[in-house]
Amino acid sequence: MELQFRIDAELKTIKIEREGENYRAQIDDRVYAVRLEADPAGEMIFSANDDRHTVFIAVDGSKYFVAIDGDVIELTISDERPSRRGNHHHRDDSLSASMPGQVTKVLVNEGDAVERGQALVVLEAMKMEIKITAPHAGRVAKVLIRQGQVVDRGQTLIELAE
Amino acid sequence: MELQFRIDAELKTIKIEREGENYRAQIDDRVYAVRLEADPAGEMIFSANDDRHTVFIAVDGSKYFVAIDGDVIELTISDERPSRRGNHHHRDDSLSASMPGQVTKVLVNEGDAVERGQALVVLEAMKMEIKITAPHAGRVAKVLIRQGQVVDRGQTLIELAE
């Protein structure tokens, strides 16, 4: 099985195959002999090249959250499979509200060129403001909301073009 | 839905029906208006005639374990449905080892009449002895083990006839 994930911005590929009772995994040119020791619900103990690790995994659609040695890593699977939930997901080029709230500011217009990390929209809920920023440089293709509007979680706010 | 359970030796019948969003349950002549409030995995909060209860449920084949207000109650479903696990179960008239161990004593012979609660077989494991007793009065139909034999959990030791 070959799987592709994004971690932060980076695209990573892992090949994994059964090898008798165990597994063989390859990432770039790094090869790991993997042994699954225990697999209670959502927890997993495995050894990779004889080092033992306990990880906790949670899945939300195409997103995987992995807790390992005290760190949490978020991976997004990037193959063509339909997601198991079917909602909450949006294409790469649209930006959605990460929380329900009120749009207090729209900082860009359609056609604007934007930098990676540039603030596009400000949402407010309770006493907190949240800035929605551009995940990559590009051009604003569509602005789908206006100031003062109340939006739901997951609602698309802006469409970006590469 | 009508379900029959054994609690200790007693046979109990409950009728339960949907009633809009809620349920109506009847046990003997006692009627309960039941509302399911929450149902996280293995836990359940419901109100029966407006009294609120939190219960924990675990199922093992035909056995149900229910923790309610600090007590644990064991119920065995007694309908004809095939069990979901398919093993671990034995008919009413055979007695099986409740633990793996060594048979240290066989106290009855085939054909013996036995009282309810009478010790039939003694098992030993670690430094503990366990007596296997008759669940009801009857006659020993078959003795399937001999002294000194090592038995597995669930292995049938004795068959009783009513």
Next chain:
Amino acid sequence: MLRKILIANRGEIAVRIIRACQELGIRTAAIYSEADAGSMHVRLADEAIPIGSPAPKDSYLRGDKIIEAARSIGAEAIHPGFGFLSENADFADAVRSAGLIFIGPLGYSMRLMGNKIGARVLMQQSGVPVVPGYEGAVDAEFGEAAGTIGYPVLVKAAFGGGGKGMRIVHHAADLPDAIESAQREAQNAFGDATVFLEKYIEGSRHLEFQVFGDAHGHVIHFFERECSVQRRHQKIIEETPSPLLDDALRDRMGAASVAAAKAVNYQNAGTIEFIVDPQTREFYFLEMNTRLQVEHPITEMITGLDLVKLQIDVASGKELPFKQQDITRRGHAIECRVYAEDPSNGFLPSIGLALKAIFPSAPNVRIETGIESGDEVSIHYDPMIAKVIVLGQDRSDAIRKMDWALKNTIILGVTTNVSFLRAVLAHSIFGRGAETTDFIQKEFSDWHPQVYGTSDLALIAVALHEMVREAGNRMQDASYDPWNVKDGFRIGG
């Protein structure tokens, strides 16, 4: 003993109060907004009453509905927790007018302490030092007063809180604008434009003393809490004892705290907040929090007391069962607040489903939380989802234990500050107990989580997970495949 208490709050503090009541054999009633229908405090209470829509002003701030609910179910007392209505004097009065017990101080005490200018004056009269400042009413005199105090100065709203209506002014030229904008913000936020001046003490520390009064005129304190580790004016790590204090200073501040509480006839649990200048070791009264504090567990850890049980006893009219000299402490306690927020992105709240929430269990590790795996972290309320509290034999033992506890605090699905908290604990300034209120801002403005060499392991874990799941699916599919159920089923159905 009370028989039934309504808890006018939600989240971890509601859960903590419910558990104390369960121990005491007191029945509990929860209230909940529509957003909280399935949440932990609702699941744990004996009864639960819906109180309105998610916005706090329509639910947890609806004092009228809450009092009505308490009466309708026969509760004898209301515990306000912290936040929401806990420092609302009108609510406290209304609860008492309705013939119920309010588990907290008198409305009278709350009002005196709620007005920061009045409180400053009262404290000075009671011999409690306050930050040098000016609380005159004439705008024209502010300039001269600021000159006398010495820049930088702080413009603060009389009825403010949470940093609103507050300005730091470094130069005399900026003062008029700062006063005007602070007044405008205060008017908007608190309905009162009154502001006053305080000297701004750079590099100061934030300490507080837990006080407790009863209805019989007794007030004692339960030592200090060091609360200097803050982000956006909110505490994230608290500890006790404070590494700054020696016994002499502790005694002086304790005596000042008791005097402050006595000045307002304080009853039940309260906290006197101080600013301490670590250079001069001078301390100044800042304000009083007239309620139980988020960080009360660290005081419980070192004193062995249960402050919530004590609140219930004292609210029922009992005398404090001990005197100042009976209160001893042992060990060193730390609390870390786990927030659903992103420390590498301005500590903005991160909301969503806590797919997994696993907390450590070990000797002298205490967890206070209002969520369990699968619970939603909602935008409507405070993003604090848990408190991890440890008691160590000494400070270094406590830090080590806290690091272990945080490493074993697994929250998946929402971004939290857990890794950040561990980084703060590991910082040398924190290590030598030298934290000041600007510590986080100065040392962690560029912080990002470091994931050394674990991304390969995460990939392997997820790939393994997919392999196992796929194998499981194949088995399940097979078992559900009608083609396999019976021979001869395939043709003709």
Next chain:
Amino acid sequence: MLRKILIANRGEIAVRIIRACQELGIRTAAIYSEADAGSMHVRLADEAIPIGSPAPKDSYLRGDKIIEAARSIGAEAIHPGFGFLSENADFADAVRSAGLIFIGPLGYSMRLMGNKIGARVLMQQSGVPVVPGYEGAVDAEFGEAAGTIGYPVLVKAAFGGGGKGMRIVHHAADLPDAIESAQREAQNAFGDATVFLEKYIEGSRHLEFQVFGDAHGHVIHFFERECSVQRRHQKIIEETPSPLLDDALRDRMGAASVAAAKAVNYQNAGTIEFIVDPQTREFYFLEMNTRLQVEHPITEMITGLDLVKLQIDVASGKELPFKQQDITRRGHAIECRVYAEDPSNGFLPSIGLALKAIFPSAPNVRIETGIESGDEVSIHYDPMIAKVIVLGQDRSDAIRKMDWALKNTIILGVTTNVSFLRAVLAHSIFGRGAETTDFIQKEFSDWHPQVYGTSDLALIAVALHEMVREAGNRMQDASYDPWNVKDGFRIGG
């Protein structure tokens, strides 16, 4: 500081030691029998080494394999826990001969205390009172000695334990038979037929003192534990302080405990067990347990110490970091042992799958367990599956808190003694602190769980569960039904 420790044990004590090591940054290696491959201590350790088949003699008692394992993975020390090899002097010596640190006392001390006759003599020489008795070697003199002691007397095996080789004799006529059968049983069980006599004190209490020695000649004690609540000679509830002791008697027994430990050059954690006659308030040395004790957490709760960390420090050669007068206690602690056993059926072990194991989390409630939901409770090992420990402000607060904690200890799938423990806590004899070692036998021989009015609720719960499951199944079946996947699929496949 040690870098890696092998834990030669299983279950909750292995888990507790692993967690202490994790806090200290020490790597841990677990060992496991085939029966324990997936168990909690194996999951938590950094490394895990299979050591043999399920029977203890083939795995957890295989000192040779364990030492070999420790050397092969580069562990510097072995912690034996309790039970298994923990009191085996030959194992302790072998570990040390292999160049490893044994986290426990010297083999020398274990041997002196392991011989009960020798220990009696040594204690008398050291001024520690022992139960009036007779340890002569000539059978013919037993009768005369028993007459002098006064009936009832206890015949005990010199190398015995767990009630084997022990007989209570009420009448002189029964003595010869009792001696003969005790000798036979002792020979079979322990390979040595030597027996001795002790006066049997009816209605006595069982108390013990936690002692700790270092390699520098210091020995101190950490107060007592009251362990009179026993079934089949096994403790099920322990508490500290003991309701029986006043400070004068506590000091005398503490001094005797330290003297006893010093008499055998005792190092590391140990426990001096006493019988106390509640009528005369006389105390008698019973035996020394030369290891950490199951109930050590209650001592930790009242003293604020971590005995396992202290064991590691002292075994590494460090001096005890405090003197007797530094040791203080606060509050009242209780431990309840949760056994997989049926208290209404002779406390026989009940083995099986712990389908669900949910433990309470609350301030001053500590859980020590080696199982999680889904784990097997195996016949091969001790049926104790968890310890629930609480610290209260006083005894009644602790009892109340323990009742709450047990009510919220949910174990489904195996029968446990949880309801029984709650019944014991609620008994008036326990309530007034008057428990004696025959308390359970006298008051609870006919005990059966009382399920008042909850069977209807259980039926409703299970019926609801079935309704919900059925509805879920219908949905799942539908989603897996290939007939629904596509129109036209039905005909011709």
